[in-house]
Amino acid sequence: MKKAAIVFNPCAGLKRANKYIGDIQELFKKYGYENNVYLTEKSGDGTKLTKEHAQDVDIVVCIGGDGTLNEVISGMLETGVKKPIGYIPAGSTNDFASSLKLARDIMKAARDIMEGKPQKFDVGCFNGRYFSYIASCGVFTKASYSTPQPRKNIFGHLAYVLEGIKEIPHIQPVHLRVEANGQIYEDNYLFAGVCNSTSVGGILTLDSKKVNMNDGKFELILIKTPGNIAQLGQIIIALKNQDYETEMIEFCSAESFIVHSSEKTDWTLDGEYSKGSDIIEIKNLHNAVEIIVNER
Numbered sequence: 001m002k003k004a005a006i007v008f009n010p011c012a013g014l015k016r017a018n019k020y021i022g023d024i025q026e027l028f029k030k031y032g033y034e035n036n037v038y039l040t041e042k043s044g045d046g047t048k049l050t051k052e053h054a055q056d057v058d059i060v061v062c063i064g065g066d067g068t069l070n071e072v073i074s075g076m077l078e079t080g081v082k083k084p085i086g087y088i089p090a091g092s093t094n095d096f097a098s099s100l101k102l103a104r105d106i107m108k109a110a111r112d113i114m115e116g117k118p119q120k121f122d123v124g125c126f127n128g129r130y131f132s133y134i135a136s137c138g139v140f141t142k143a144s145y146s147t148p149q150p151r152k153n154i155f156g157h158l159a160y161v162l163e164g165i166k167e168i169p170h171i172q173p174v175h176l177r178v179e180a181n182g183q184i185y186e187d188n189y190l191f192a193g194v195c196n197s198t199s200v201g202g203i204l205t206l207d208s209k210k211v212n213m214n215d216g217k218f219e220l221i222l223i224k225t226p227g228n229i230a231q232l233g234q235i236i237i238a239l240k241n242q243d244y245e246t247e248m249i250e251f252c253s254a255e256s257f258i259v260h261s262s263e264k265t266d267w268t269l270d271g272e273y274s275k276g277s278d279i280i281e282i283k284n285l286h287n288a289v290e291i292i293v294n295e296r
Helices: 018-030 045-056 066-079 095-100 106-115 141-146 149-155 157-170 229-241
Strands: 002-008 033-039 059-064 085-089 117-126 129-131 134-138 174-180 183-195 218-224 249-254 256-260 267-269 272-274 279-293
Touching: 002 018, 002 045, 002 066, 018 033, 018 059, 018 106, 033 045, 045 059, 045 066, 059 066, 059 106, 066 085, 066 095, 066 129, 066 279, 085 095, 085 106, 106 279, 117 267, 129 267, 134 174, 174 218, 183 249, 218 229, 229 249
Parallel strands: 002 033, 002 059, 059 085, 085 279
Antiparallel strands: 117 129, 117 279, 134 183, 134 267, 174 183, 174 256, 183 218, 218 249, 256 279, 267 272
């Protein structure tokens, strides 16, 4: 039999995957996979468990949210072991899964792993730390990592929105200077994101025609700080229509970015906290990991 290591975050999202774990193991056995479940208990466990077990199995299956997937991918890259990753999205938002069009139904997602095929996808590197789909700062960024887990479990994705609304009265523009494709973007921004996804926090969506998750490039979106109601209206309409040809939004695709910021500016990587730095180098690692996808 082939082997699978299941890295499972039992606290993810609404804990909806918990009651299916036995069924998932039985399903994998029917498809010829001997498997073991390894539970995460705290931040960083997904990376640790992946590093410990990836080399001894044929696939690593992640059950959890975007943060758990981030840890599994980081563990895989840190070991240098290249094994396919199966992802059963069970978090509160699941942006990465939405971009890949992975099934939201737990057992359907598990079956798709067994019947799907590995596809290569890009991964980001943020001053040496990995991210699978987003590195961002500014409005709503803090909500992704500061929302208490119990609140996530009760309200799901709505918890992020509610927590983000709390930030609005205290919004402070972020001054950034970003170098990309030989151009310089510098201004005060409400939001800045380098992403490889069509969904960002379930709030901001990008046109799928502009996002290719394995083209060796990331998308940069910079939302300027509005000076009046009219400019705020421009931003809202542009985001709603996914039309970034406006003076209030700067958008481009590039292989790498140099960001001049402040170490006091906090960032989030796949929903997890990352300390800021005066100079940040963000690189696209082309085709760095294989995620199992069933395109049927």
